[in-house]
Structure formats: C-alpha cells, structure tokens
Amino acid sequence: MDQTITCINCPVGCRLKVTVEGGQVTGVSGQGCKRGVTYARQECLSPTRMVTGLVTVKGSRMPLSVKTEKPIPKNRIFPCMAEIGRASPQPPIVMGQVICENVCGTGVNVIATKAVAGRMPASRSEMNPTG
Secondary structure (H helix, E strand, O other): OEEEEEOOOOOOOOEEEEEEEOOEEEEEEOOOOHHHHHHHHHHHHOOEEOOEEEEOOOOOOOOEEEEEOOOEEHHHHHHHHHHHHHOOOOOOEOOOOEEEOOHHHOOOOEEEOOOEOOOOOOOHHHHOOOO
16 A cells, blocks of 8 residues: 655655555655655654643643653544643743653653743732731
8 A cells, every 4th residue: 555645854845655565664765865764664654743732830820831752652642632731730840840751651751841930929018028
C-alpha cells in the first residue's frame, strides 16, 4: 500500500511516497535528505507528536505553559490533554519541573516550560502589614 505524506522535519516539506507492506516500510521516495526516510518510517508505523498545553496554577491568574519531554503516540494526544487539564500545580515552579509524571502511561513526563514565582501579595496591606 502506498501513502503520500509531507515530511515535517524541516521547512522544505518534502512530499514522500511511502510503500508499506506487511506492517513494514519497504520503500520511501521523494525525500531531500535521510531524515525524510526516518520520518516516513516513524510516521507510517508508529506516529508520535510533542504535546503542549496550559495548566492553571493555584494562586495565579496566569496559566503555566507545559510540554511533553518527548513525543508521545499520536493516539494518546487527547487523553494526555485531559490529564494536563486536571493538573493544578502550586508555585513556586521551576522550568523543567515535572507537572504530570508518566502521562497516560506513556513513560513520558509533562514539564513546565517556564518558572512561576511563589505567591505574590494581593494588596498593599499584605506588602507592608505595619503601616
């Protein structure tokens, strides 16, 4: 069976013709470099994607951006997003901190992509309680 896919490894976007027989990639053509062959094999047999999202941080009006440490199976994206949506970390948060461990049983962690400081005072009286 032949499939035509677009390689996403670089901005060129080569159109790849991929032949799959018996659950194996038996041929790839149209690639501009060997990364295209690697991408075609991965995409046709076991597609994966990086996942990014936002989580609510307790005590903060700004959400926290997060991402998977590595690509996860494409068919796990929606369950992963649901699990990310249930997370509610507390500050302080450091960049790279694990927010969801082993998301959806994939063996991949979801990590913070930025730092969030501890709780900020809500009013002037909290900043200077004596006066």
